[in-house]
Amino acid sequence: MSLRAIFFDIDDTLYSSTEFAGQAREKAVESMIARGLCAEKEDVLAELQQVVIEFGSNDSRHFDRLLNRLPQSAVGKVNPALLVMAGVISYHETKWKKLTIRPEAHGLLEDLSSTDLRLGIISAGLAGKQMEKVLRLGLDRFLDPQLLFITDQVGMAKTNPAFYAHAAEVAGFSTEEAMHVGDHPLKDVDSAKRAGMITVLHHGSGKYADLSGGLEPDYKINALNELREILNTKFGISL
């Protein structure tokens, strides 16, 4: 059976989201300290990290929660809303300024988009937030606009193989004709494989680098460029 479509995960697959979020949080905390937050940067960052773990990366009140958890003396007499906004502004400015797709990913997508393969996204998160990444990273130039699947919008989580089957169905192919590339051994590889897709684990430096899943991926790569050889030798697609 031939390969007809490739679906990519976004975060820590097409770009290093863990790395960029870390840099942005650091700038946010520096900005809050510059506006009067009285605490050690490392302590504030550690507490912020804990807030993100407890409330999830899509929570909209990370900095409010952070200030609530720090000792009262840290905020002192400064209006906490000023500190929150200083953090929010720096976070977003840093993130969008530094947010770029890896050059190798750009080149690969460009080459893939000139083949007959249909290219899509299967990603966890809020639809608006993930679409903003697609646009800001310039991914929309390469992707099929009908094949952007976000958990929040579809109403299924990545742990559900039916989410992956749905993507293949919309593309008009069987799951065996679709490849999925992602960095999460359980939510990406296990689910996509259970749905019947050809699975590629992108073993990068993201949050899930040390996790292992229940199923063995069909292929493992350390950089997206390694897909070129797999496509060439296993599927007869030369880029």
Ligand SMILES: [Mg+2]
């Ligand atoms: Mg990911």
